[in-house]
Amino acid sequence: MLKICKRPKSPYWIMRGTVRGQSIEESTGTADKKLAEEIRAKRENEIINEAVYGKTVIMTFAHALADYLEHGAGNKRFLTPLLDHFNTTLLKDIDQHAIDLAAKKLYPNAGPATRNRQVYTPVSAILRHAARKKWCDVPILARPKQPKGKLRWLKPEEAEKLVEACAPHLKPLVVFLLYTGARAGEAIWLDWSNVNLDKAQVTFVKTKNGEARSVPLHPRVVQSIANLPHRDGAVFLTHKGNPYERPDPGKDADTSAGTHIGSAFKTACKRAGLGWIVPGKGKQPVFKTDVTPHVCRHTWATWHYQANRDLTALQKLGGWKTVAMVFRYAHANVEEHAKGIQNLPWGNQGEKSQEKTAIS
Structure with missing residues (x-):
């Protein structure tokens, strides 16, 4: 059984003894004898329960x-x-x-x-x-149901308006987002050491799925970031010329990298006419938009599928875990199937019937 005693030169009581064949010598972390005795009794009980029932009854x-x-x-x-x-x-x-x-x-x-x-x-x-580790059963959890959101992406003319409406410090970043599919955090905390302009390639070392990936750079991206005046540290800087701050674990609101560029990005959307005006408090007009920094990633993925029709390549370049996660970009391009629908039987006959009616 365990007993409490003191070591020389230590103010704390320690627990020492053998329980169920297990030799124990641990500090109670307290100089209060009464509290130390309570800790000893609790610890002794934990060891006995663990020995009899396993760790599932004691692990917190x-x-x-x-x-x-x-x-x-x-x-x-x-x-x-x-x-x-x-x-x-x-x-x-x-x-x-x-x-x-x-x-x-x-x-x-x-x-x-x-x-x-x-x-x-x-x-x-x-x-x-x-x-x-056999400390508990495998959890089977039901998660909150999330409403299915509309997949927002920009047409080329909309994207061009957005780029032109960006402040000087934001423009190369938005071009980068539109042509690489990078998540906001992958972009704003990108270091020059992971960019190779000669090979027109960027490597995202820290990603959401934990796997590094490399993406070829479009010529427009190379031109855009090649004109930046610096070649070390963070690639993209704030309007004050400083690197973007990292997320603060202590702030619940700091949950998305996009919040670090949200204000400037929304201003660009307003200048580009990508939104609408609603009455605010005191009937002051308020600008609303459904275009966020993450929409740039949706846009890149949609453009990529339109140009290549390759979901596997899109999955790899975008860093999605499964190809199922990129199917929505195929769904966003439903117009590609229009010709096939028109070729179905009777469609042409219907046109001929209309022609005969017009002639008669």
Whole structure:
């Protein structure tokens, strides 16, 4: 059994002894004897339960999260609120109901997409990591249903208006987004060390799916960034000539790289006429637009499919996990099938019938 005692030169009580054949010598982290005795009893009980029932009865969310990060399985983004919420909750007690409650409590005014991204996805990843270590069962979670959004992309003439309407510091960045399909974060934190103008190629080292990828550069992109006055550090700079700030893990609102260029991008959309005006507070007109920085990625993908009809190449260049994720860009190009529909039986007969009617 465990007993508490003190080491020389240490103010803290330690736990020492053997439980179920396991030799233990651990600090209680306290100089209070009464508290140390409570910690000893709890620890002894944990060891006995683990020996009898396995780790599934003692592993907490905090344990699983720490191990998840230690093994490089993820980053700290969105995890701090989850740790504060679940902390010492046993993994076996984190079920669908517990996660649903956490999502509502942590993000009461957020939509399904935000709750999915900031609660369900990271919690699921941590639980799956724990399940691989036999600390809990593999989670089977139902996620919030998200409304199917319309795939917004720009026609070439719209894209040209947007580029011309951009402020000088934003123009090369928007050209880059439109012709590489880069996510906003991949672009605004791109370093010159990953750009090769001679080979007309860029490499995105840190990506959303965790896999580096290289993309050929369109001549317009090469020309655009070749005219930038610097060749080291960040490729794209703010209007003040500074690199864009990295995301702040402590700010819930800082969830998208696009927010770092959102104001300037929206101003460009307004100048380009890509939006509409609605009454605001005090009947002051407010500009609205459905064109965001991420629309540039949709635009590139749609253009690429129009030009090449190759979903596999599009998947590889865009960094999507599966080809199914790029099918929507084929759906956006439904007009390509018009000729085939017109060639179906009776279509031409209908035209002939109309001609006969006109003659008679």
